[in-house]
Amino acid sequence: MFDLPVLNITETALHDNEQGSPVFDMLDMPNAPITRATRKLYVETYGCAMNVSDSEIVMGVMHKSGYVMTDKPDDADVILLNTCAIRDGAERKIHERLKHLKFYKRKRRDLVIGILGCMAERMRDELITEKQIVDLVVGPDEYRALPQLIAKAYEGEKGIAVKLSRVETYDDIVPLRTEGISAWISVSRGCDKFCTFCVVPFTRGRERSRSLQLIVDEAKQLWDSGFKEITLLGQNVNSYHDDASNQDFADLLARTARAVPQMRIRYSTSHPYDMSDKLIETMAEHDNVCKYVHLPVQSGSDRVLEAMNRHYTIAHYIERMQKIKDVMPQCALSTDIIVGFPTETEEEHQMTMALMQEVRYDGAFMFKYSPREKTKAWKMGDDVSEEVKTRRLSEIIEQQHQISHEINQTTIGTIERVLVEGLSRRDSTAWQGRTDSNKRTMFTHITNAGELNAEGKTAGYVVGDTVTVRIQRATSATLIGEIVLNS
Ligand code: 5AD
Ligand code: SF4
Numbered sequence: 001m002f003d004l005p006v007l008n009i010t011e012t013a014l015h016d017n018e019q020g021s022p023v024f025d026m027l028d029m030p031n032a033p034i035t036r037a038t039r040k041l042y043v044e045t046y047g048c049a050m051n052v053s054d055s056e057i058v059m060g061v062m063h064k065s066g067y068v069m070t071d072k073p074d075d076a077d078v079i080l081l082n083t084c085a086i087r088d089g090a091e092r093k094i095h096e097r098l099k100h101l102k103f104y105k106r107k108r109r110d111l112v113i114g115i116l117g118c119m120a121e122r123m124r125d126e127l128i129t130e131k132q133i134v135d136l137v138v139g140p141d142e143y144r145a146l147p148q149l150i151a152k153a154y155e156g157e158k159g160i161a162v163k164l165s166r167v168e169t170y171d172d173i174v175p176l177r178t179e180g181i182s183a184w185i186s187v188s189r190g191c192d193k194f195c196t197f198c199v200v201p202f203t204r205g206r207e208r209s210r211s212l213q214l215i216v217d218e219a220k221q222l223w224d225s226g227f228k229e230i231t232l233l234g235q236n237v238n239s240y241h242d243d244a245s246n247q248d249f250a251d252l253l254a255r256t257a258r259a260v261p262q263m264r265i266r267y268s269t270s271h272p273y274d275m276s277d278k279l280i281e282t283m284a285e286h287d288n289v290c291k292y293v294h295l296p297v298q299s300g301s302d303r304v305l306e307a308m309n310r311h312y313t314i315a316h317y318i319e320r321m322q323k324i325k326d327v328m329p330q331c332a333l334s335t336d337i338i339v340g341f342p343t344e345t346e347e348e349h350q351m352t353m354a355l356m357q358e359v360r361y362d363g364a365f366m367f368k369y370s371p372r373e374k375t376k377a378w379k380m381g382d383d384v385s386e387e388v389k390t391r392r393l394s395e396i397i398e399q400q401h402q403i404s405h406e407i408n409q410t411t412i413g414t415i416e417r418v419l420v421e422g423l424s425r426r427d428s429t430a431w432q433g434r435t436d437s438n439k440r441t442m443f444t445h446i447t448n449a450g451e452l453n454a455e456g457k458t459a460g461y462v463v464g465d466t467v468t469v470r471i472q473r474a475t476s477a478t479l480i481g482e483i484v485l486n487s
């Protein structure tokens with residue numbers, strides 16, 4: 001899984017024409033409390049990229065039922081929070097948010113508020129009984145039922161739909177994507193790995209793959225509609241399997257890369273146990289597959305890895321990393337690490353520190369262990385104190401900071417191809433984008449102004465262009481440079 005660096009993503013306005021949108025069926029129902037022509041939906045998304053992709057499915061389902069999207073909660077007839085349950089902190093955020101939403105509900109008695117996603121699955125009716133303002137609780141495999149559940153909520157009936165499915169992949173739903181140049185395509189749902197710390201197999205259910213052909217078709221449609229980058233998403237993409245054609249994830253990646261040769265292709269997340277030579281070689285064979293691998297290690301100790309049910313040893317992990325570097329020397333690497341897993345000793349923590357030094361990741365997502373009900377680790381207790389977890393976390397963050405800084409210094413003077421994402425959020429006079437290796441890059445000046453590229457473009461650039469940037473400075477998180485020539 002891939003945790004976005006920013007946890008709280010608010011899905012924003014979609015480009016719907018409110019005038020001629022179809023009228024929602026509910027309006028024909030007796031006692032329907034809302035009489036305006038088109039209902040408005042506001043969706044707020046928390047957690048991983050999979051949730052962002054799921055919110056697009058939710059918006060696709062709701063759009064088909066006649067809803068238009070709004071980015072203003074005070075404007076909405078329905079507010080849906082797509083939630084995350086991976087750590088306690090993620091859930092606390094939702095509880096806080098619900099406190100604020102109370103005010104909207106007071107202002108608008110007919111406002112419908114729903115909780116979707118992993119927290120809905122984990123807490124189920126608890127959410128409805130504890131939180132008076134919640135009308136709906138809908139798990140990740142029940143989004144098709146949303147229009148009916150919302151219709152019932154307008155009649156005052158609270159709804160819970162949390163059944164997990166072995167087959168639901170939403171293959172036929174057209175996700176409603178926000179405008180942009182990067183899109184997520186989910187290739188599989190659920191997870192069968194049952195890492196002992198992780199709640200995902202309980203909240204998202206068993207693993208199932210989408211049809212390879214439909215994924216490739218979706219990639220082509222995205223290219224045709226102006227997207228420049230896609231990320232193939234799954235909790236563990238390596239175990240993707242298309243039964244109809246007997247093809248695995250490496251086959252899917254190769255087919256997609258050939259179908260959209262100009263599109264940048266990323267994927268997330270891999271599991272070290274299933275990171276095959278075939279996948280590594282497929283990445284190397286295709287120029288448009290980004291040379292960036294996110295391979296969560298979780299811990300540097302074999303004993304802890306076994307207690308986590310991770311199915312690999314550090315020796316296996318290092319061997320996989322070495323293979324990636326042998327085949328793609330320029331490949332950037334990142335990982336996930338948990339500190340303070342039950343029974344983790346100081347020596348084992350030092351093993352994690354040593355592993356980070358050995359691999360020298362470009363980046364890492366680092367977390368304190370958070371006990372989750374239902375998981376096996378829950379029964380092991382939570383014996384590493386908060387104080388020790390905090391100290392261990394700051395040690396690994398500090399070390400990673402330094403490694404990232406050192407690696408990024410080596411890019412100074414090099415030329416990188418950067419996909420332009422827009423103006424920098426930090427400095428509105430600068431632009432920002434990402435390198436193939438997923439490094440955020442800021443750039444301002446144009447050295448070769450007036451020079452023309454092959455397409456006759458001048459050095460002016462727009463969002464979605466790929467530009468060539470000479471790196472001049474670097475921090476641990478950002479490369480800073482100047483455009484050499486628009487390409
Ligand atoms: N506590 C802390 N971190 C967790 N992760 C998953 N479950 C937990 C937990 N209970 C982390 C893992 C995973 C990432 C997405 O979240 O590192 O790879
Ligand atoms: Fe959770 Fe492990 Fe599955 Fe990732 S592979 S979603 S950490 S159970």
